[in-house]
Amino acid sequence: MNNVNSLFMFVFAFFPVKRSRKGEPKVPLDENSPVIQAFRLYQSELDTRHDKHERLVKISRDITIDSKRTIFLLQRVAGSDSESQVLDEAAEKLEQIQKTKFVLIAEELQHEDPYRFIRAYSPGLQEYIEAVSFFNYIKSKKLVSLKAIQQDLIFPKNSDKGQPCDPENQAEKVQSQESNSTTSQSEQTGTIEVHVPPIEYMLGVADLTGELMRLAINSVGAGNLDIPFEVCDFLRKMQSGFQSFSYVSRDVKRKLQTLNQSLRKVETACYTLKVRGSEIPKHMLVDVLSSPFSDIHMYTDDQSMDE
Amino acid sequence: MASDSSMSTIFTDFQKYLDDEQEIRERIRVLVRDLEQTTREIHTQLQLVHQQGGIKQVQDHCKKAEASFATLREQYRKLAEVVPSGQYYRFHDHWKFSMQRCCFLSAFITYLQTEKLVTREETAAKLGVELSRDNGFHMDLDDFLIGVLQVASELSRLAVNAVTASDYSRPLRIAKFVAELDAGYRLLNLKNDALRKRFDGLKYDLKKVEEVVYDLTIRGLKPTEDPPKE
Numbered sequence: 001m002n003n004v005n006s007l008f009m010f011v012f013a014f015f016p017v018k019r020s021r022k023g024e025p026k027v028p029l030d031e032n033s034p035v036i037q038a039f040r041l042y043q044s045e046l047d048t049r050h051d052k053h054e055r056l057v058k059i060s061r062d063i064t065i066d067s068k069r070t071i072f073l074l075q076r077v078a079g080s081d082s083e084s085q086v087l088d089e090a091a092e093k094l095e096q097i098q099k100t101k102f103v104l105i106a107e108e109l110q111h112e113d114p115y116r117f118i119r120a121y122s123p124g125l126q127e128y129i130e131a132v133s134f135f136n137y138i139k140s141k142k143l144v145s146l147k148a149i150q151q152d153l154i155f156p157k158n159s160d161k162g163q164p165c166d167p168e169n170q171a172e173k174v175q176s177q178e179s180n181s182t183t184s185q186s187e188q189t190g191t192i193e194v195h196v197p198p199i200e201y202m203l204g205v206a207d208l209t210g211e212l213m214r215l216a217i218n219s220v221g222a223g224n225l226d227i228p229f230e231v232c233d234f235l236r237k238m239q240s241g242f243q244s245f246s247y248v249s250r251d252v253k254r255k256l257q258t259l260n261q262s263l264r265k266v267e268t269a270c271y272t273l274k275v276r277g278s279e280i281p282k283h284m285l286v287d288v289l290s291s292p293f294s295d296i297h298m299y300t301d302d303q304s305m306d307e
Numbered sequence: 308m309a310s311d312s313s314m315s316t317i318f319t320d321f322q323k324y325l326d327d328e329q330e331i332r333e334r335i336r337v338l339v340r341d342l343e344q345t346t347r348e349i350h351t352q353l354q355l356v357h358q359q360g361g362i363k364q365v366q367d368h369c370k371k372a373e374a375s376f377a378t379l380r381e382q383y384r385k386l387a388e389v390v391p392s393g394q395y396y397r398f399h400d401h402w403k404f405s406m407q408r409c410c411f412l413s414a415f416i417t418y419l420q421t422e423k424l425v426t427r428e429e430t431a432a433k434l435g436v437e438l439s440r441d442n443g444f445h446m447d448l449d450d451f452l453i454g455v456l457q458v459a460s461e462l463s464r465l466a467v468n469a470v471t472a473s474d475y476s477r478p479l480r481i482a483k484f485v486a487e488l489d490a491g492y493r494l495l496n497l498k499n500d501a502l503r504k505r506f507d508g509l510k511y512d513l514k515k516v517e518e519v520v521y522d523l524t525i526r527g528l529k530p531t532e533d534p535p536k537e
Contacts, residue, residue, distance in 0.1 A: 035491045036487075036491055038427070038491070042494075043496065046448065046496065047496055050496070111441070113396045113440060115396035118396075142313060142314070143313065143314045145313070145317055198320075198321055241318035244322065245325060246325065
């Protein structure tokens with residue numbers, strides 16, 4: 001009997017505690033309360049935005065990976081016999097990135113302020129710009145323009161469904177969107193786009209300089225002694241361009257430092273080629289070239305800074 | 308040389324872009340400074356409710372503070388004109404703090420007047436900004452929510468000062484309100500951002516208010532019946 005009693009006491013002693021802990025959030029959630037109702041709305045709005053942000057980060061990461069691969073591929077131009085084959089392959093890769101990845105971003109950004117989400121997709125975008133500008137340099141020895149890059153990132157609406165842009169269809173869509181009370185330029189033209197802010201373009205282009213430096217060194221190894229001088233000339237122009245900017249962000253300043261380092265390396269390489277080029281057999285030049293770099297140990301430095 | 312000119316165009320175009328941006332930012336900065344001046348004035352006016360005599364003239368102080376909102380509306384209108392459409396978030400950093408402050412002021416006034424939580428709609432209307440991004444210069448949800456959180460800490464202070472001014476029923480109502488606010492914020496799935504950081508402070512406000520209620524209860528100062536609402 002005594003035993004049973006104490007068992008009861010035991011149970012009662014614990015039960016209330018457990019109960020009050022569980023059922024006692026300070027105010028039991030009253031779904032009718034206007035405060036709670038308002039917060040339910042805020043909740044869904046925040047969730048929608050956070051989800052979108054996460055999706056964009058994911059796509060951006062994929063773009064970064066694919067762009068890096070394209071850049072590696074392009075670096076192989078130096079040692080390869082058929083430049084055009086590498087270029088074709090790279091062109092196709094870039095197009096794939098546009099058609100499978102950027103189109104997703106464009107869809108996510110429809111009706112949105114791109115600047116709100118730029119932090120989510122900026123890393124991928126910059127890496128992609130680097131890849132495109134590198135591709136363009138190898139192809140035409142020119143700096144790709146912002147306009148050209150932006151042009152590639154404008155897609156017809158609903159391109160994922162493979163529908164051609166039918167004007168009648170479009171008019172309908174514009175109308176239905178008008179009821180949504182949004183009319184941006186893109187809707188009137190029936191396209192969606194990934195907006196490329198000029199600053200992102202410049203940051204991407206700044207990364208190009210590191211790749212160009214690598215290209216210059218690699219091509220000496222492959223026996224092409226003109227490329228370092230071309231690259232050197234190109235980098236000098238870019239450097240003076242970057243140097244001229246006023247009010248730039250910290251990012252640009254940091255990248256300008258990397259640019260200066262790359263330029264120094266290429267200039268040293270050109271110097272070595274000029275001074276000793278005639279007296280050393282071609283296949284030994286690479287070894288000679290790599291020695292001054294290890295003095296300033298820039299190559300490895302730059303690789304880590306480039307990430 | 309063709310490539311020469313194209314490259315220099317690219318760089319001069321970008322410099323122009325930088326110049327334009329700088330100009331817009333400068334104009335925004337000037338306007339935001341005005342906004343901040345007005346919010347400071349309103350804030351100072353509202354601080355009076357914490358004073359001995361002030362707590363009895365809450366409505367007066369609110370009325371005076373509300374008068375300045377007309378200035379705010381005008382200032383927001385000017386700001387909205389400067390910000391290029393569709394680029395709100397490009398320049399958002401400039402005004403987000405004053406927007407949060409404005410949301411706080413509006414929510415605090417609404418609480419003092421009605422003891423209710425201000426809605427987004429009311430706040431947006433009070434500031435003369437849009438509710439939704441689609442319609443132009445709007446109020447960011449995060450900014451609104453951060454502003455409302457500041458009300459909680461202001462109220463925890465008011466609860467203490469109400470007791471000092473022998474108003475024993477007010478802390479109880481404040482406790483109820485802050486608790487409800489807490490329940491609301493708990494619904495949100497926050498990321499590790501500014502709002503989350505602000506929200507983490509809410510529990511201390513709540514605790515403070517609960518302590519005041521505890522003190523009143525244990526000393527028998529708590530009004531027994533439901534406090535009459537004014």
